[in-house]
Amino acid sequence: MPELPEVEVVRRGLVDWVVGRRIEHVEVHDSRSVRRQVGGPEAFLAATSSMVITSAARRGKFLWLTLAPETASDAGNDSGAEPRFALMAHLGMSGQMLVEDAEQPWERHLKVRFVLSERDGAPAELRFIDQRIFGGMWISELTPTPDHGPGGVGDQAHSIPRAASHIGRDVLDPMTNAQALRKQWRNKRTGIKNALMDQSVISGVGNIYADEALWRVRRHYDTPVSRLSLREIGELLEALRAVMNSALDAGGTSFDSLYVNVNGASGYFDRSLNAYGRAGEPCPRCEREGKPGLIVREPWGGRSSYRCSWCQRRPRGL
DNA sequence: CTACATGCCTGTGCGC
DNA sequence: TGCGCACAGGCATGTA
Numbered sequence: 001m002p003e004l005p006e007v008e009v010v011r012r013g014l015v016d017w018v019v020g021r022r023i024e025h026v027e028v029h030d031s032r033s034v035r036r037q038v039g040g041p042e043a044f045l046a047a048t049s050s051m052v053i054t055s056a057a058r059r060g061k062f063l064w065l066t067l068a069p070e071t072a073s074d075a076g077n078d079s080g081a082e083p084r085f086a087l088m089a090h091l092g093m094s095g096q097m098l099v100e101d102a103e104q105p106w107e108r109h110l111k112v113r114f115v116l117s118e119r120d121g122a123p124a125e126l127r128f129i130d131q132r133i134f135g136g137m138w139i140s141e142l143t144p145t146p147d148h149g150p151g152g153v154g155d156q157a158h159s160i161p162r163a164a165s166h167i168g169r170d171v172l173d174p175m176t177n178a179q180a181l182r183k184q185w186r187n188k189r190t191g192i193k194n195a196l197m198d199q200s201v202i203s204g205v206g207n208i209y210a211d212e213a214l215w216r217v218r219r220h221y222d223t224p225v226s227r228l229s230l231r232e233i234g235e236l237l238e239a240l241r242a243v244m245n246s247a248l249d250a251g252g253t254s255f256d257s258l259y260v261n262v263n264g265a266s267g268y269f270d271r272s273l274n275a276y277g278r279a280g281e282p283c284p285r286c287e288r289e290g291k292p293g294l295i296v297r298e299p300w301g302g303r304s305s306y307r308c309s310w311c312q313r314r315p316r317g318l
Numbered sequence: 319c320t321a322c323a324t325g326c327c328t329g330t331g332c333g334c
Numbered sequence: 335t336g337c338g339c340a341c342a343g344g345c346a347t348g349t350a
Binding site: 032093132134194256258 | 319322323326327
């Protein structure tokens with residue numbers, strides 16, 4: 001469920017609450033949540049304990065905290081050591097990062113617990129909670145970004161963790177542009193939604209926001225990307241950014257308690273969705289324009305797609 | 319290159 | 335009441 005806006009809400013919470021603090025103590029409560037870790041949970045504990053969190057960054061749905069060893073100068077000023085490792089987190093379907101007081105009872109699906117250095121008014125712990133265990137945490141080496149500009153949203157060091165180097169530029173990254181997408185897509189026969197969900201070209205788009213952006217540009221999900229002109233790709237990118245920025249303003253999309261921000265609050269963008277999850281309802285745009293469009297749900301690649309039966313019809317020849 | 323299948327997980331809601 | 339099953343679904347990996 002967490003897509004780009006939800007992960008970005010979490011990242012911003014981490015900037016406010018955990019950046020600048022030291023990891024005093026770590027507990028792995030379920031080793032399955034550190035599955036990608038070379039060396040297993042023991043290596044994870046060794047790499048994170050006593051490190052200072054220097055930033056919170058993100059590319060697509062991959063989230064990370066940069067870690068640096070504490071130096072003597074940290075006590076008096078802000079010139080710490082350069083971070084060389086990232087504490088990666090992917091929320092998967094049900095992952096949560098909560099910043100809480102130590103007195104809070106342990107959650108049923110608590111997987112990793114970080115006790116942080118004291119800071120006035122700030123809760124003592126960062127907790128990773130994950131019901132379905134599609135997400136996880138692990139350590140990855142930071143490397144220079146191969147192209148110019150920041151490696152991720154929130155990154156100041158032009159670096160990218162190796163674990164996210166196969167992920168394409170983020171929808172909200174200013175360096176993402178229609179020309180680059182056109183170059184990637186012009187010779188591809190794959191459909192537009194397939195292309196959006198492929199995180200290696202443009203990242204952060206999942207099932208919900210793909211359907212919402214396609215609704216906004218009145219496109220059928222199977223339209224081959226090679227058919228899109230530069231102008232049409234520009235409009236699609238603008239639609240993606242608009243829907244994601246609106247979702248950010250609403251604190252993200254929550255259908256249930258599985259997605260929350262670092263303080264445990266749900267987002268309310270689900271009320272603003274036009275297509276996703278609205279099978280059988282009139283298309284809001286068609287209703288305004290006096291047209292008969294209904295939102296339909298269709299099986300698509302092993303899951304569901306939602307589109308308007310009137311303004312997102314299958315292109316001719318498909 | 320591209321597409322499609324599979325494993326990883328658990329809670330919820332349905333039909334019987 | 336309880337059991338089995340479909341569904342939610344991103345990503346890594348393997349196969350055709």
